[in-house]
Amino acid sequence: MKVLVTGGLGFIGSHTVVELQNEGFEVVIIDNLSNSSEDVLNGITAITGKTPLFEKLDLREKTAVQDFFKKHNDVTGVIHFAASKAVGESVEQPLLYYENNISSLIYLLQELQQKPEASFIFSSSCTVYGQAEKMPITEDAPVQLAMSPYGNTKQIGEEIITDTAKVTNISAILLRYFNPVGAHESVQIGELPLGVPQNLVPFITQTGVGLRQELSVFGNDYPTPDGTAVRDYIHVVDLAKAHVIALQRLLNKKNLAKVETFNLGTGKGSSVLEVIHSFEKVSGKKLPYKMMPRREGDITEAYANTDKANNVLGWKAELSLDKAMASAWEWEQKVRNK
Numbered sequence: 001m002k003v004l005v006t007g008g009l010g011f012i013g014s015h016t017v018v019e020l021q022n023e024g025f026e027v028v029i030i031d032n033l034s035n036s037s038e039d040v041l042n043g044i045t046a047i048t049g050k051t052p053l054f055e056k057l058d059l060r061e062k063t064a065v066q067d068f069f070k071k072h073n074d075v076t077g078v079i080h081f082a083a084s085k086a087v088g089e090s091v092e093q094p095l096l097y098y099e100n101n102i103s104s105l106i107y108l109l110q111e112l113q114q115k116p117e118a119s120f121i122f123s124s125s126c127t128v129y130g131q132a133e134k135m136p137i138t139e140d141a142p143v144q145l146a147m148s149p150y151g152n153t154k155q156i157g158e159e160i161i162t163d164t165a166k167v168t169n170i171s172a173i174l175l176r177y178f179n180p181v182g183a184h185e186s187v188q189i190g191e192l193p194l195g196v197p198q199n200l201v202p203f204i205t206q207t208g209v210g211l212r213q214e215l216s217v218f219g220n221d222y223p224t225p226d227g228t229a230v231r232d233y234i235h236v237v238d239l240a241k242a243h244v245i246a247l248q249r250l251l252n253k254k255n256l257a258k259v260e261t262f263n264l265g266t267g268k269g270s271s272v273l274e275v276i277h278s279f280e281k282v283s284g285k286k287l288p289y290k291m292m293p294r295r296e297g298d299i300t301e302a303y304a305n306t307d308k309a310n311n312v313l314g315w316k317a318e319l320s321l322d323k324a325m326a327s328a329w330e331w332e333q334k335v336r337n338k
């Protein structure tokens with residue numbers, strides 16, 4: 001049984017392909033290489049000894065998607081990562097985000113609904129909660145008005161999947177990630193942000209290797225213990241493993257509903273300063289940073305209630321923030337040949 005991983009050469013996608021191949025799945029990747037490189041295939045092969053099938057394809061091209069499913073007609077499991085995901089960019093270019101993130105999802109579901117049965121794992125985000133009222137955040141926390149077109153595409157995506165699963169033979173699991181960080185321990189794959197990183201951890205590691213002068217800490221006047229914002233930083237390998245478990249749950253028909261939702265986090269909140277201190281500890285380097293005003297659209301805090309993922313999905317994050325920072329730092333130094 002072949003599993004399709006869209007965006008499988010990306011950060012979370014590539015780590016998930018490794019875990020799928022470790023579990024003996026045959027994988028075919030679709031990626032348009034807009035935010036990834038074909039070299040990532042070498043990293044996956046180096047780790048697992050197996051090269052996944054790869055089709056360079058843009059999911060916005062409906063006929064290309066139809067042709068793919070004619071060629072790979074044994075695909076009934078899909079893990080869908082492919083999407084544009086820069087919050088700031090989505091505010092400047094909303095139509096690019098709505099076209100890319102929504103039409104690609106629709107074309108995939110149109111193919112899957114023709115099959116006798118299909119399993120669909122969707123890459124969603126804790127961003128759908130906005131600033132949740134109560135910490136830690138449970139899956140029944142209200143979905144709030146999206147703070148960006150990016151966040152809106154995740155909310156709309158969840159609704160499209162839910163409505164479609166009701167009237168087709170598609171079963172789905174929506175995985176709401178908190179903040180994915182780190183890299184595979186082999187240092188063969190990791191995060192490869194294009195241009196100036198928007199996210200905290202790649203900006204820290206690029207500062208560590210001297211690519212950036214200093215880190216701007218966006219706000220130290222939040223109502224948190226040290227004044228900096230709090231997030232739930234989850235190791236990308238833990239996150240990848242959750243995807244395999246979720247797919248197996250659907251394939252083995254263990255799901256309790258046509259659509260299930262799980263928060264994927266560690267259950268622990270870490271402030272920006274705590275992340276900086278973790279980096280300094282694991283790297284032995286002092287990180288230059290300066291306090292700056294808050295970033296538009298940022299929330300104060302978000303960390304997951306992991307009970308449902310632990311007790312129903314049967315998955316628990318095992319890797320610490322220090323391990324994540326150490327692996328991110330190893331990867332950054334390798335990428336910069338330091």
Ligand code: WQD
Nearest residue numbers: 085087125127198199200203216217218229231272295298
């Ligand atoms: C984390 C914290 C920043 C950069 C976003 C998306 C979310 C998901 C993860 C895709 C915040 C602070 C950051 C910097 C800083 N993406 N920060 N200086 O915003 O929590 O989540 O990425 O699914 O959907 O919304 O992650 O890493 O950008 O920021 O002080 O140079 O670090 O203000 O408090 P965020 P982030």
